[in-house]
């Protein structure tokens with residue numbers, strides 16, 4: 001944008017808090033609840049009219065990945081009624097998105113210390129020098145300010161960190177491309193006796209003796225399906241006859257560019273229609289399937305990554321790196337890079353990770369005080385992000401940072417001044433396994 005205007009106005013302070021959590025996705029919800037349980041007064045600010053982020057509004061499921069025992073991830077999975085899944089096995093089922101909307105609201109509402117500001121987009125950060133001290137939010141024609149000792153950016157897109165002037169990275173080395181955007185949708189009417197399940201590129205499930213994904217690729221080569229959509233992922237859900245379809249995709253989109261959002265959404269919604277027709281015609285058991293729901297927002301796998309005091313790397317996650325200042329332990333998921341430039345996976349051989357730790361330093365944006373980042377936009381490389389971005393790991397990250405922030409607020413110290421050993425002891429006292 002080259003043309004600029006300047007505007008100044010007085011804005012009312014709606015509340016003063018110990019902690020502001022920006023964004024109520026899996027990470028933000030866990031951060032807010034963990035902080036409130038530790039006695040902090042918390043404002044949870046969410047731009048949508050529903051909380052849950054990708055877990056509800058994005059229609060993203062199943063909850064994948066794993067962390068060490070005792071985190072809020074285990075509580076969330078139980079709350080959502082999901083059978084305990086292994087992270088890449090065939091048993092993981094998507095949760096019920098509609099139930100999840102109320103379950104999560106009740107989960108948050110159970111904490112008297114949390115004020116939830118829904119339909120409130122954060123549009124600016126209040127700063128004093130390099131210290132974050134609050135946010136400006138907009139709701140239905142009203143701008144208002146919230147102040148806090150500590151701000152937590154759990155917006156997925158690092159919106160708050162960007163507004164605060166943090167150092168941001170995007171995309172892979174070389175061309176800067178990010179993983180494709182996807183609109184997930186739900187179908188019903190699948191004949192369970194014949195309709196297969198395919199969880200993705202690591203799945204060798206067969207259809208009539210042929211690997212299902214090879215079959216889809218062959219049909220794509222014959223022009224029956226756009227080439228980029230050949231990885232037809234059909235996840236089971238907790239409801240028989242239903243599948244969660246994670247297959248639409250558009251490459252080359254930067255969701256932080258406002259001009260690209262509508263174009264992406266309409267293209268992905270057209271792909272839903274096309275995919276349902278494909279399933280009905282070419283996949284046994286799917287003849288009567290129909291789309292019953294889809295994400296209310298384009299699913300974003302990757303956008304801004306905040307650069308912090310440590311940048312977790314692909315090598316770290318593949319080698320199972322351990323850190324003295326670990327606050328997420330035994331995170332586990334593949335390096336799942338949906339091809340930023342075409343169909344399927346970006347890497348011929350999918351990187352398997354060993355259970356790795358995420359250090360406290362990944363949650364501290366460089367050069368900015370009193371601000372944590374958590375969830376998928378923490379400090380890591382494009383390859384590391386492709387592993388820790390899944391929801392189980394984001395939940396554990398949110399909880400860890402929520403506990404840390406409440407300790408900072410209680411002690412009157414900044415996140416960089418916090419004694420990480422004391423934080424680890426506090427987490428262990430709650431049953432969170434850290435080594």
Ligand SMILES: Cc1cc2nc3c(=O)[nH]c(=O)nc-3n(C[C@H](O)[C@H](O)[C@H](O)COP(=O)(O)OP(=O)(O)OC[C@H]3O[C@@H](n4cnc5c(N)ncnc54)[C@H](O)[C@@H]3O)c2cc1C
Pocket residue numbers: 022023024025026027028045046047048051052053054055058060061062063064065120121122123154155156157159160181182183184246298299300301374375376377389390391392394
């Ligand atoms: C298509 C797709 C498929 C995926 N598949 C899986 C899967 O099968 N299993 C899995 O575990 N993970 C999957 N993921 C990854 C996972 O969903 C996300 O990485 C995860 O939800 C990140 O959690 P989060 O809390 O960091 O962010 P989000 O879930 O993105 O939540 C961020 C929240 O912040 C809010 N917000 C953003 N900006 C503002 C603002 N300015 N003001 C106020 N609020 C704001 C958003 O509205 C949102 O509610 C998938 C992702 C996509 C896109």
